[in-house]
Amino acid sequence: MLFRTIDQKRGGDDFPKARELIEIRGTGELSLQDRRVMNMLYENAGAKICDDVDHVIAIAELRGTHKGRERVTDSVLQLMKTIVEVPTRDKKGNPATKLVQILSDSTVSDDENNPSGQVTYSFSRGMREIIKDSTLWGRVRHAVVFAFTSKYALALYELITARINLKHQWQEEFGVEDFRALLGVPEGKLERMPNFLQRVVQPAELEVNGLADFGVKIEVIRTGGSLRGNVTGFRVSWWRKEVGELQAAYEELKRAKVGRLARLRGETEGASVSPSLLPDRIMATVDAMRAAGAPEADIDAFMRQQSAERLKDTPLSEPV
16 A cells, blocks of 8 residues: 555654655755745645645744845745756656746745745646655654755755665665755756865765764765776665764754854864854855855854954954
């Protein structure tokens, strides 16, 4: 007997997300905030997600506890413009790719700071058909989704949620291009393998291991030598965490994002920079860096540099 994704119940802090939506390609232009908004819209639709109806959600709910300056309108517009790729079969049974728009018509309140502001939206017909036929899913946790500082970490997290409950599989191999597409790396960006490993794979693996209730390991597959051979793919392994690891992840979820990567690496954490001490223009730059997928280490360094320069230019008698 097959169980459908749309028939699964939501938990206290998680919701079932169709594996087909987790593994969509063509999401390179989506920012971390766009991905968060997409998850919230998906969950909010609930059991009626496959119905040809409008759904309504409060803008405040889409923002969650996130205090960034990104506009919900921008995320909704990006989701409407994005055409994703879903592997399928044509009518003759041959491998094919289905091109699907995520959102259809949407209406967003002009004043996003209005407590009663709302988003009215609907999923495209193609997206509804994919979800309706889904029998595989991952359970995605709210707290973890909003804790990530990298869109690649969020994508990797969702990939594992769709696999962690498999009974006879604990690892999977991906080709380089397919892995890049699944993580949402923009075309033409981070094409050199050292950059891809340093800016995408390693930080994503680190954050997922630090925040999720499961562990993940990503190994490079090479041909022509284990050290200098060409990278032809990645082997991804996963496992459930022990009690001590779960407690550590729970504690990290409650801590500030600033300095997180240093903590997860086990490095000595320097004095953290309080966002409240930095001008709005600097924090706007920080928000833009996060939206563009900049590594948290680069963001931390930028904030420390700006804080140091501000202190240098501040008279000793002025409180900071």
